[in-house]
Amino acid sequence: MTTQIAMEEKETCPAQALLKMLSGKWKPEIFRLAMNGPLRFSGLLREIRGANKQSLSVALKELEETGLLEKTTIKIKPLHIEYYLTNRGRTFIPVLQQLEHLG
Amino acid sequence: MTTQIAMEEKETCPAQALLKMLSGKWKPEIFRLAMNGPLRFSGLLREIRGANKQSLSVALKELEETGLLEKTTIKIKPLHIEYYLTNRGRTFIPVLQQLEHLG
DNA sequence: TTGAGTAGTCATAAAAATCTGACTTATTTT
C-alpha cells in the first residue's frame, strides 16, 4: 500500500491566495451586497441577475470556508438563513474600495 | 443573413472588472515580479516554477490588453523583449500591498 | 391536503482556463 501525498503548489506571491478568495464570477458581487447588510439565499437569487442556485451555493460555501462570510439561522417563522460578513471579511472592504477607486 | 450580437453581461459590481485583471493562476505572480523591474519571457519561465509557456503567454497578453503591462524590444544583441509595468499598472500596487497586509 | 416559500443538493452538461509537446522564426555561437 502506498500513500499519495498531493504536492500542494506553494504560493510564492503573498497576495495570490487573498485575491483568489474574492475571485470568481459571483463572489465580488456577493461580497459587495454583504457589505450593505445580511443576505439571504433567495434574495441573492433574485438580486443577482443571471446567477443560478448551484453557483451561488458554491460561491457562498467558498466565502464561508475562507472565513469571509458566516451564516446563521434566524428563528422567526418562516425560518431564514442569513449570511453576513465576518470581522475578517470586513478587513477586505478597503481593498474593494481601493479597487473601485481605480475604476 | 442574421447578425449575432453577444449579449455582454453588464457588471454590477464596480470592483469586479478590476479584480479580474489580476486574477488567474499566474497573473498575480507576474505582476509582483514586474514590480521589481522589467521581465523577460525566458526569465519568467525559469523563475515561476510550474508555469508553462502557453499560460504565461496568455497571461502576459491579457495583462497587456488591460493596460497593466507593456512590452518593448531592447535593441542590444541578442535582442530581448521586456515587459514592464505601465503607469496605470503602478496604480494597482497599493491594492496588492494592502492584500499582502491582510495575509 | 394541497400549494407556495425557503434553502438548498445532485447528476450531468457546457464553457473557460490551463497544460503538453511539437513546431516556428530570428539571431548567435562554435
Place this chain on the structure above:
DNA sequence: AAAATAAGTCAGATTTTTATGACTACTCAA
C-alpha cells in the same frame, strides 16, 4: 554548417468553473 538561445504559436488534451433542471426537506397558509 550545426547547435543554442530567445520568444513565442498551435492543436489537442485535461482540469476547473459555471450552468441546467430535477429533486429533497422543512414550514406555513388556505
